Amino acid sequence: MSLGTPSARTHPDNRWAVTHAHARSVLVFTVAALGAVLTQRPDILLLGAPLGLVALWSAMTRPRSVPETRLVVPAPHLREGQWNRAVVGVTATERTELVSSSLIGGPHVELDPDRGARTRRVTPEDLERGEVHLITRVRADRWGLRRIGPALVGATSPWGAFRWGPVPLEHQVIKVLPDPAVFDTAAPAPHPQGLVGQHRSRRPGDGSEFNTIRPFQWGDRLKRIHWARSLRTNELHVTSSFADQDTHVAILVDAHYDLGRSVAKEGASSSLDYSVRAAAAVAEHFLHQGDRVSLQVLSARTPLTLPAGSGRHHSQRILQTLSLVQAQPQDEIDPRRVRRGLGPGTLVVMISALVAPAPLAQAALLSRSGLQVVVIDALVDDVQPPGEQDDIARLGWRIRLLEREAELRRVQASGVPVVPWRGPGSLDQVLRSLARHRRGAAR
């Protein structure tokens, strides 16, 4: 970003102007001197003389050049709850004495100090360096695109006689990545396929998990020779291992509705908060195991899709994509779009508040097409119903919850497990049962 944003440069206050303080000192001295001369009262002049000296000092130290300024947020993205810095830079000019800034934090942004008000005295070192930095700590307590600023910057000369600004600086937008809720599962993914993950295969292959010691065959690697057994039996033996395998985990995030309030200070999270954080946690967990994870967001406003990938960079990509999610209902979900890129053996994890029947219907469709589907229910107990809390609204919400329970029973009956999101271990039981089911089918 270049120094001096256009809005600051063209702002009418982007100049050194006389303050009330300087006008006051000149006026009081002039009145005192006039009064003293006209009324022959030297004591009146003595009352105004100090202010005359201040006025003289102020006029002699009037700044000559206008500073330039900028607002920078060094980190382009950060995680929820993580502190960052917003830096207001002002070029240090001669005779500038005090630089001050005031920053406005957007929704879900916390500032330290509270109102982002900072001052700094310009020192000779600042003049040598050429720029004064006013640093405000910022923290976003909710994922998404967050606004830092706008900021107001001003400076004053000695005795507060001349003021530059306050000039406005345009806001900066930063990406706040969701903080993956702690999620851990000891259960294996039900249908591993590739050859790079950490799930133990049922087939022997190149991996790290010990299988057995067997006679040498052509093609075996020399480093796998088991010398002790070979010497005892006078025949070459090698250690064999199970293949390490990965799986494709497709995460579907239902972002049609955002129910409840999201106020970090009160510890309140909306249904979309739970969905996004759960998606981040599930993705991080499977990526950490070496699996391939893809992401699809179901929302009319942000229909985002991220193809399958693995590794730490892919984890960052998923978090960045999740930070862009915005809720908006969709009239119709195209099943072909949802099905795209989901090959046989893919584990589909759908995360939804399940307040509309459409996502559940999609889950049932995917399950019927032969995919393993697990639905995570993100309507956690403390999520409050939407809208006004009058009797009619409460009744309507209760009716909808009853309908929802019936829909959940139907979809569970069709073989799709639905798990409420409870953080660590939410999926353990389901994944274990799916893996058992697979093994039974294979036998």
Next chain:
Amino acid sequence: MNPMKDLIEDLRSLSPQQVLLRFAIMVSLLGFATVLLIAGDSSMYAFIVLGILGGLCVINPHTVMPGAVLVYCLAVWWSGVPEPVVPLAAPAGLFLLLLHTACALSAAAPAQAELPAAWFGQYAVRLAYVGGASLALSLVAYAHEAWGYRGGLTAVIAALLALGLGVGVHYWVVTTTHEDPTT
């Protein structure tokens, strides 16, 4: 936007240094009022009125209010102290200097901002310089009075011309255009 609400919000969220400056505003006006009572024949009402005006300056240090209060102070001194030269004029002038400086510094930064301690130290030194010069000027005035010099009409006209010239030069200085930072 409600200006009164903003003022109250500003007062509620003052930084400790700003509280100190606002306290200095009040102290300086009450100090001036005390000197005025001692030096002349003003009544206690002057003390009360100046206290109220001090409160207004505390709320509005960045407006024309302190200027109006300072001019009012000159007027009450002129009407309340009959003697043309009294030694108490020097401390009264210093109290006005403190009032002006506290208001100027208070208006120089956001009300919520923490102000650097070194800045206050710098102003303590500056106030000492200006105060010292003012006291020296007072001594000159007392010597002038003691020796009984009288200027007459010529001196009055010369003083008015000097004042006019000073104000004119000042206007020329503060309206000189700035250097363009982009060139």
